[in-house]
Amino acid sequence: MTTTPTTLADCQARDAQDPLRALKNLFQLPQGVIYLDGNSLGVLPAATPARVAQVVTGEWGDGLIRSWNSAGWFDLPQRLGNQLAPLVGAGPNQLVCTDSTSINLYKVLSAALNIAREDAPQRKRIVSERSNFPTDLYIAESLARERGLELVLVEPEDVLGALDAQVAVLMLTHVNYRTGAMLDMAEVTAAAHAAGALTVWDLAHSAGAVPVDLQGAQADFAIGCGYKYLNGGPGAPAFVWAHPRHASRFWQPLSGWWGHAAPFAFTPDYQPAEGIARYLCGTQPILSLAALECGLDTLHAADALGGMAALRAKSLALTDLFIELVEARCAGHGLGLATPRAHAQRGSQVSLTRINPDDPNGPSGAYAIVQALIARGVIGDFRRGDGAAHPDILRFGFTPLYIGYADVWHAVEHLREVLDSGAWQAPEFNQNHAVT
Amino acid sequence: MTTTPTTLADCQARDAQDPLRALKNLFQLPQGVIYLDGNSLGVLPAATPARVAQVVTGEWGDGLIRSWNSAGWFDLPQRLGNQLAPLVGAGPNQLVCTDSTSINLYKVLSAALNIAREDAPQRKRIVSERSNFPTDLYIAESLARERGLELVLVEPEDVLGALDAQVAVLMLTHVNYRTGAMLDMAEVTAAAHAAGALTVWDLAHSAGAVPVDLQGAQADFAIGCGYKYLNGGPGAPAFVWAHPRHASRFWQPLSGWWGHAAPFAFTPDYQPAEGIARYLCGTQPILSLAALECGLDTLHAADALGGMAALRAKSLALTDLFIELVEARCAGHGLGLATPRAHAQRGSQVSLTRINPDDPNGPSGAYAIVQALIARGVIGDFRRGDGAAHPDILRFGFTPLYIGYADVWHAVEHLREVLDSGAWQAPEFNQNHAVT
Structure with a gap:
């Protein structure tokens, strides 16, 4: 001062x-x-209006169905994921931009619960902060209810003390939406792992706002938002990351065609893609994805500075x-x-x-x-x-x-x-x- | 001829x-x-480029966060749902435009299974056509697997014969994506109901393409696609409908904040909204939703003709x-x-x-x-x-x-x-x- x-x-x-x-x-x-x-x-x-106009009139209007390949629409979730990855300490091909934060949370929390409970079915708790963003709690409540598990909500100061042999997953938001308080991701993740639990991190108020090192922190899963500090536009698609050690374990339940190992084979049975691609589900809103790319560009404009x-x-x-x-x-x-x-x-x-x-x-x-x-x-x-x-x-x-x-x-x-x-x-x- | x-x-x-x-x-x-x-x-x-440009530069660029209210972003899923409703025989406030078809199918199939099995837990089958669009089968496969149910795939001519006391839900696509063959929704729904099963209809190749009368057919649930005959643009948000007799029964598992009874109360516990609004989940891609509105307008341009x-x-x-x-x-x-x-x-x-x-x-x-x-x-x-x-x-x-x-x-x-x-x-x- x-x-x-x-x-x-x-x-x-x-x-x-x-x-x-x-x-x-x-x-x-x-x-x-x-x-x-x-x-x-x-x-x-400033670049977004022209880019969106190009997607609307050029890629859609002129290219029509051909643009799925010629304009690279089909690769957009991965391409944007790779642009975002260095901003949150993720590696190449570990992250995709898709769907909403709530839906991505459902995917990763489901997978995290399956992994954590595979060898420890007695672990029946999801622990989170009572002051976590409500939609995260709603999604966790739903999964807990479906699977006969328990959602335990505690005050921020009681999180570490709540980590015991009953906990499967610790689900936290890195920066609290109300207070702006930020957690130490590496320290909290280490404590969760020491207690035998996995971590799911919501980066809605972190990505593009504060340095995040998902791999350095040994985090397990993360999701986040495209329309806040990433400047992707209203309701921009969100993102989802899984550590490579977990990415190919278990299906996520929203097993749509875009996450299939061979999405164009049109086989009647589901075979998930390897890696983060299995966290894709249905066809994505291309106009909104294109706008998100311009938002990511604004962050990378600071790279040289x-x-x-x-x-x-x-x-x-x-x-x-x-x-x-x-x-x-x-x-x-x-x-x-x-x-x-x-x-x-x-x-x-x-x-x-x-x-x-x-x-x-x-x-x-x-x-x-x-x-x-x-x-x-x-x-x-x-x-x-x-x-x-x-x-x-x-x-x-x-x-x-x-x-x-x-x-x-x-x-x-x-x-x-x-x-x-x-x-x-x-x-x-x-x-x-x-x-x- | x-x-x-x-x-x-x-x-x-x-x-x-x-x-x-x-x-x-x-x-x-x-x-x-x-x-x-x-x-x-x-x-x-032809109207879409200017409309999208207005949303980008006017509503987002100038209106910024205020546009959630002033530009009606928050009501878009319902407003578009009400525009689409008459094209598929749905009533007012019965339909919302949101998310992807795969995700919406997950929501309604989950709800349909809960309802069908509430009084008949012995019903453990989802029946569909082997030639149904693959992503529909993948989603059904996932729900069947999670819940210990059985997905039974039959040839088109064997559907009605497969309807027995073990069937909870009959999940069909109204117009087959490969062959263009269309089913008689009223007849098939009546057969399903006679067998004690509920119906989930995929209208991806029907909405805007053929007359559909969801209420007249006494259908139970329906989903469909915004980017085909509705001209909503690449990856446009999809839609979801539930018959009013079912709409407020059970949560759908993707219980995000936008489907909450009081989404701005930020309460830590989930209380689903009444009616179709509970089938909303997370924040929607507004640019893509706005383009879908222009697509719906093209269908309504035929109203007077x-x-x-x-x-x-x-x-x-x-x-x-x-x-x-x-x-x-x-x-x-x-x-x-x-x-x-x-x-x-x-x-x-x-x-x-x-x-x-x-x-x-x-x-x-x-x-x-x-x-x-x-x-x-x-x-x-x-x-x-x-x-x-x-x-x-x-x-x-x-x-x-x-x-x-x-x-x-x-x-x-x-x-x-x-x-x-x-x-x-x-x-x-x-x-x-x-x-x-």
């Missing part, structure tokens, strides 16, 4: 010296918007700055910090708690604050809490590809003005918000 | 009198192409004409008819078998014929056979929205010329073909 208060001029000077600054030009950000919600939906890459390590350093600098400025300039307004201060435990977002300083038991005002910020062009989002232990949250994602230091200054200034104005005393949360 | 041979002038006269003829202008067909593969990938609607009944009448006229012309003009070249002549048993395609007249046991030449036709701009496709009972097939789909009578004439002329030229004696099938 600085001892002299940081000024706008300081932020502008840091922008001027930032070697990643030009990456912002890879995106089409609307005028007047400071977008702190890339953790929910990444910004449109230091890659994920450089992005991570800037992300931490941005979140440090945001925390510093909020604490210095928005004091006395009931804000707290939900995201860990320790760099090793922080993702690429900052979540602020809010308790009404005039009425600690009353409405938090967090939703109204977020709405007032959005009206000013500062887009973050709101996550409802569920009581004193989990207060309402204002969530701000910092994507170093397109957010600068002065953006952080201005965002905090808008927050300060909203808080000072009393605009947060507006009606409470009453809208849907279809994002994680 | 005519007694005077049909001429090109006759075909042109029929085009001139065809009230559906102008619908072709709704599409961007490449110059010089006669596209007889709409049963595999429908043609690009007689709708599916008028499209069906033209489809039958086109396939009748094709059969007539092939038989009249391509005789002696070893072609046979795999598709039923009876209208009530025919989908919107004609499949020709091919046996080499010079060497009945040698290579059929069917693949080379299809390739030679494609080189001439007549795009159909090839399906490998598996022995004398199922010879190699040349498959031609007739989409009345954009195919005319003169197109049929020219296609047959090209076929005749290819056969006469001996060009079919080229190397055998050696390419992938990623389509159904």
